[in-house]
Amino acid sequence: MPFPTGIRALLALAVAGLAALASFLLNGDAQASLVVLVCGVAAVLLALGNRDAVAAPSEPAAPQRDGPPLAEAIEAIAEPVLVIAANRVRSANRAARALLGQHILGEDVRLAIRHPAAAERLLNPEEGTPGAPIHLVGLGTREQRWEMRVRDVENQRIVHLSDRTGSYAAERMRVDFVANASHELRTPLASLLGYVETLREDAGDDAPTRNRFLKIMHDEARRMQRLIEDLISLSRIEAEKYRAPDQTVDLAVLIEEVRVELASEGKRAGDIVAEIAEVPPVRGDRVQLSQLLHNVIGNAMKYGRESTPVTIRLRPGNDGMVQLSVADEGDGIPATHLPRLTERFYRVDSGRSRSIGGTGLGLAIVKHVVERHRGRLDIASTVGKGTTVTILLPMQRTA
Numbered sequence: 001m002p003f004p005t006g007i008r009a010l011l012a013l014a015v016a017g018l019a020a021l022a023s024f025l026l027n028g029d030a031q032a033s034l035v036v037l038v039c040g041v042a043a044v045l046l047a048l049g050n051r052d053a054v055a056a057p058s059e060p061a062a063p064q065r066d067g068p069p070l071a072e073a074i075e076a077i078a079e080p081v082l083v084i085a086a087n088r089v090r091s092a093n094r095a096a097r098a099l100l101g102q103h104i105l106g107e108d109v110r111l112a113i114r115h116p117a118a119a120e121r122l123l124n125p126e127e128g129t130p131g132a133p134i135h136l137v138g139l140g141t142r143e144q145r146w147e148m149r150v151r152d153v154e155n156q157r158i159v160h161l162s163d164r165t166g167s168y169a170a171e172r173m174r175v176d177f178v179a180n181a182s183h184e185l186r187t188p189l190a191s192l193l194g195y196v197e198t199l200r201e202d203a204g205d206d207a208p209t210r211n212r213f214l215k216i217m218h219d220e221a222r223r224m225q226r227l228i229e230d231l232i233s234l235s236r237i238e239a240e241k242y243r244a245p246d247q248t249v250d251l252a253v254l255i256e257e258v259r260v261e262l263a264s265e266g267k268r269a270g271d272i273v274a275e276i277a278e279v280p281p282v283r284g285d286r287v288q289l290s291q292l293l294h295n296v297i298g299n300a301m302k303y304g305r306e307s308t309p310v311t312i313r314l315r316p317g318n319d320g321m322v323q324l325s326v327a328d329e330g331d332g333i334p335a336t337h338l339p340r341l342t343e344r345f346y347r348v349d350s351g352r353s354r355s356i357g358g359t360g361l362g363l364a365i366v367k368h369v370v371e372r373h374r375g376r377l378d379i380a381s382t383v384g385k386g387t388t389v390t391i392l393l394p395m396q397r398t399a
């Protein structure tokens, strides 16, 4: 059983004392006994001193390594990770093998990550800020963007790749959006200022010219107003994206209301044919669904041919959905444009859209409203025949 150092010292001293006493009793020689006692005590003190010397750590202890080996540990990481030693790939997790190829194990790192900037950093780690990420474009597919970080661990180099394609695209969208919105506002504003200037100078005296200019100014101001209203709507809908709508909305009633509103705005609402079947109400946001109808029916009227009908159909769909479709008999949209129609400010024919008062935000708003309602949106079109926009919205569940 191990004794603490203090107790061991006392025991040793006691043994030394007993040895000295025994020596005195056996020999009757006090001097010899004293020598035995002194030697015993010295031995004890030496032993203690040595023990301390052995116990004193000469260097900090190396950290204890436990847990799985590196190759196994990196396998648990979802993003690509490689371990490089002597400029060769020592191990690579599943994501790295999927990105760079199964063959990379044991390969020269320059061949494994075929990217000049990556090779530069891996072969000359002392250049550049240590730990700072470098950006790689075109690794994997041409559009993909990666961030690569390198860390040295003993004689190995850990390479971590993070996919930044999504955040890059979001950032690009944000920048493009601000640039597009500014441009859309700047054009009518420049026109307004131009006419104000002309009126102030001389054209103000001539009544017909003045009235013509005022009409243009009014239209430009209205265009700016519509754009600002659409921008506000879009940001409101986006802000509420994660809050499920909670009103009970009868789409048949709403369609009729929108039809009357469009007619009162002077649009050719008489050409609307409504085929309304009996459907249960949907759980929705009334204002947003009304705006959705305005935009889709409004587009069918704007882009449909003169004196052709716009047909609105409402019927029960599959999987607990209500199906709404709006069909026109316009020029249609070429297939290449279809996937981009819901992007903000995307127009097939910018001149035409602007001349009929389009903001380029109508279908982006529709898409966001449908998403908030957990619905689905489909746009089908045949050039020369027309376009049908179909929207599926979940029926309200009865508790």
Ligand code: ADP
Binding pocket: 295, 299, 300, 303, 304, 328, 330, 331, 332, 333, 341, 346, 347, 348, 349, 353, 354, 357, 358, 359, 360, 361, 362, 363, 364, 387
């Ligand atoms: P806009 O305000 O320009 O109408 P939208 O976002 O509503 O913007 O629509 C985007 C573009 O999609 C339009 O500019 C137009 O080119 C095209 N588009 C939308 N609806 C139709 C349709 N029913 N028929 C033909 N083209 C359409």
